[in-house]
Amino acid sequence: xxxxxxxxxxxxxxxxxxxxxxxxxxxxxxxxxxxxxxxxxxxxxxxxxxxxxxxxxxxxxxxxxxxxxxxxxxxxxxxxxxxxxxxxxxxxxxxxxxxxxxxxxxxxxxxxxxxxxxxxxxxxxxxxxxxxxxxxxxxxxxxxxxxxxxxxxxxxxxxxxxxxxxxxxxxxxxxxxxxxxxxxxxxxxxxxxxxxxxxxxxxxxxxxxxxxxxxxxx
Numbered sequence: 573x574x575x576x577x578x579x580x581x582x583x584x585x586x587x588x589x590x591x592x593x594x595x596x597x598x599x600x601x602x603x604x605x606x607x608x609x610x611x612x613x614x615x616x617x618x619x620x621x622x623x624x625x626x627x628x629x630x631x632x633x634x635x636x637x638x639x640x641x642x643x644x645x646x647x648x649x650x651x652x653x654x655x656x657x658x659x660x661x662x663x664x665x666x667x668x669x670x671x672x673x674x675x676x677x678x679x680x681x682x683x684x685x686x687x688x689x690x691x692x693x694x695x696x697x698x699x700x701x702x703x704x705x706x707x708x709x710x711x712x713x714x715x716x717x718x719x720x721x722x723x724x725x726x727x728x729x730x731x732x733x734x735x736x737x738x739x740x741x742x743x744x745x746x747x748x749x750x751x752x753x754x755x756x757x758x759x760x761x762x763x764x765x766x767x768x769x770x771x772x773x774x775x776x777x778x779x780x781x782x783x784x785x786x787x788x789x790x
Contacts, residue, residue, distance in 0.1 A: 583718030590711030598676020640726035
């Protein structure tokens, strides 16, 4: 658990570094007077009402990391104080970081270019950073790895507790005799992950996961 926590802290700093790498040059570009992409921010060629809920699901997926804190309550010192504090601080940091990141994107790219890009952060970096742009996909990969690491760490605890309460097979409530980690609960995640990798459309997968998550939160 300690190594997982240390790795997660390192990857979190990598994610924040990636966001700063985008925000700082983007804001510098904006302060130079590059505001043409903000003249009509809500202009749209057509409005698809069916797409509005999907847009909310995709947006809320990025803000749902606080949800995993509930799964590791037993491993947090003084959870009555630290969990609400962690959620409040993280939500503030994520909201400010993501808003400024999108402002930085629009300072450099038009809405049409954002929609056409397969990797917005990479396209952004190639326009402003030159050879240094190679750092952005590396930080993005580390950020994705951090999300996966945190998800496995937290969801495995959910399976472990559900098994301990009798809702899942008893084998999932077993822990390693020395490491005290729920090894069976971690292993059972792998076939589920492999199954999800067969999804051809990543956006459909994100929308499904976001819908299911916020359905239970609501």
